[in-house]
Amino acid sequence: MAPKFGTSGLRGLVTELTDELVADYVHAFLSTVQSDTLYVGQDLRPSSPRIAKVICDTAQAAGVDVIDCGTLGTPALALSSMAAQAPAIMVTGSHIPADRNGLKFYLPNGEILKADEAAINAAYASRTRVQSSTQGSYNQMPEAESRYIARYIDAFGQMALKGLKIGVYRHSSVARDTMEAIFKGLGAEVVPLAHSDIFIPVDTEAVDPDTRAELQAWCRENGLDAIASTDGDADRPMLTDGTGKVIPGDILGVLSAQLLGAKSVVTPVSSNDMVRRLPEFEEVILTKIGSPFVIAGMAKAAHPEVVGFEANGGFLLGFTSHLKAPLAPLPTRDCMLPIIAPLVSAQTAEKSLADLVAALPPCFTAADRVQEIDRDKAETFLDKLISDDTARAAFFAPFGSISETDLTDGLRVDFESGDVLHLRPSGNAPEFRIYAQAGTEAKAQDLVKAAYEDVAQEVL
Structure with missing residues (x-):
């Protein structure tokens, strides 16, 4: 192709x-x-x-x-x-x-x-x-990287992360040195982890089980407060709490928007519904998946204090936020702001990251992807679910009774139980994305696991 x-x-x-x-x-x-x-x-x-x-x-x-x-x-x-x-x-x-x-x-x-x-x-x-x-x-x-590093040290201050011990999962992220320089500049102790000279494709939205186990082991072995990383080009963040548990990107987005004082939030339909349950956000605009759609939505926001974020964690700042120093807008997907902001929030509240996340409304998401799909089969499968009521009801019957569907991007199905399944083919790779949402983390993961098996039979 x-x-x-x-x-x-x-x-x-x-x-x-x-x-x-x-x-x-x-x-x-x-x-x-x-x-x-x-x-x-x-x-x-x-x-x-x-x-x-x-x-x-x-x-x-x-x-x-x-x-x-x-x-x-x-x-x-x-x-x-x-x-x-x-x-x-x-x-x-x-x-x-x-x-x-x-x-x-x-x-x-x-x-x-x-x-x-x-x-x-x-x-x-x-x-x-x-x-x-x-x-x-x-x-x-070469000073372009230094300018980016200074942006966050100036905005948050040299003592913002003092006392924290942060692991940096280096793999082949182009920002691995950048991350370490920023954390050190903010006062944290840095522990480099798993440097690789061979390119490793890390998807921060669907971290594989083996990597999750490694993250947990690194936290235990090194006494870490968090582990940070990014995807290959550093526009998507990955952050764990002190146990090595990965914090979903859309939760990082919520925590960052809170710290920055956003009033309007723009995010794709695949993001956690939690953002719509928090009173401090006066406007929430849902879009198709992809930063171009988020940026277009930000231009329509009712408030100048607007941010955007995706389920993968990429964060877009649309206004000047006043922290230790003014943080100017950067309306493109960024990895560092949604890593630093939750860490700073936890420090300010004298809480762990795990406790900070636990204080949010109970709404949990999970995601996975079926790789190396047959694109024609995937398109036929999704088209049938969208257009054929009987086929859609039969496919989703094991998950519950359908209360509502949304076709903003792919097919999102809301069940009467409050659970959600969202199916869509990737726009960037031969993959089929599966998102789930439920009232408990275990239920969301179970939904994704069960849906994965059913979807794989149709798209491979």
């Missing part, structure tokens, strides 16, 4: 992301933004340096000055490019395996929206070329 846009960015097999295809997409993007400068970043996949070089060479040949920020997190790249009011391209496949990669495009004011994707695809289809009689310059900007 040819590379295509998913929920966030262009994705495809490395073998399909040829130099010619990448160059054509660079021309297509530059033709839509008409800028004389382009920022470029990359993750730690083996294929990323080659793709980044093609981007830089193509832009320079088109007369565009290139600012190469090297290997750094997507939000760090966005912070510098947006400050310069310049577009950017991040080379990353996010959390998917190393045999795949992709491009994330940024306008001078932030992430592209779906309309921008359509414009880029149209320019690509017509093979639009940006012509120039001059060669653009090439400059490196």
Whole structure:
């Protein structure tokens, strides 16, 4: 299957992301933004340096000055490019395996929206070329990462995490050094864990059982207060409590929104319903899954104090929050803010992370994914559940009586018991996502496990 846009960015097999295809997409993007400068970043996949070089060479040949920020997190790249009011391209496949990669495009004011994707695809289809009689310059900007680090140390203060012992699960996250620098700058003791020179695809929304067991063991062995990590390009967080238990991304979003003083919250329909049960949030807008939809929803919010977050934990700050120092908006998926904010909240309340989470309304989610699916079978299966009342009732009968369905993104089914199952194919990889929600953590996990078996029979 040819590379295509998913929920966030262009994705495809490395073998399909040829130099010619990448160059054509660079021309297509530059033709839509008409800028004389382009920022470029990359993750730690083996294929990323080659793709980044093609981007830089193509832009320079088109007369565009290139600012190469090297290997750094997507939000760090966005912070510098947006400050310069310049577009950017991040080379990353996010959390998917190393045999795949992709491009994330940024306008001078932030992430592209779906309309921008359509414009880029149209320019690509017509093979639009940006012509120039001059060669653009090439400059490196290693300080882009330092600027991102300083953003959080300045905002929260050098004593914000003093007394905490935080493990950093390094794996192949492009932000592994960034995380350690930020935690140390905030006063925490840092314990590096499981560095890897081989790319490991960590999906923070569906952490596998073996990794969960390792996280728990690391906490016990090292006496940790928390373990932090990210996906490959550092726009999705992972945070555990002191027992090594992973805190879901949408719970991190709720805790972060509370600390920052948000009044409007924008989040996909797959997120925990808890956000709609908290009185401090005066407006909650539900969207389709994907940061472009969240950003579009943030633009429609009734209050200027608006944030967005996804079930994967990626957090978007839409206003200046006043902490130890002002924290400026960064309306792109970020990993560090939803890690730091809950840690700071727990410190301020003199509680553990586990106790902080336990004080929230009892609403629990779980998620998993069926991988390497047959896309045609998956599409047929979901279409039948959506269009055929009898088929839908029969498939979901083991889970209870259906009270309501929602087609905002895929198929969300609310049961009379209050439980929820939400099914949708991934927009970025050959995967089928399963989300569950229930009044207890065990029930949510049981729902996902049972639904996984049923879905797998239909989509593999």
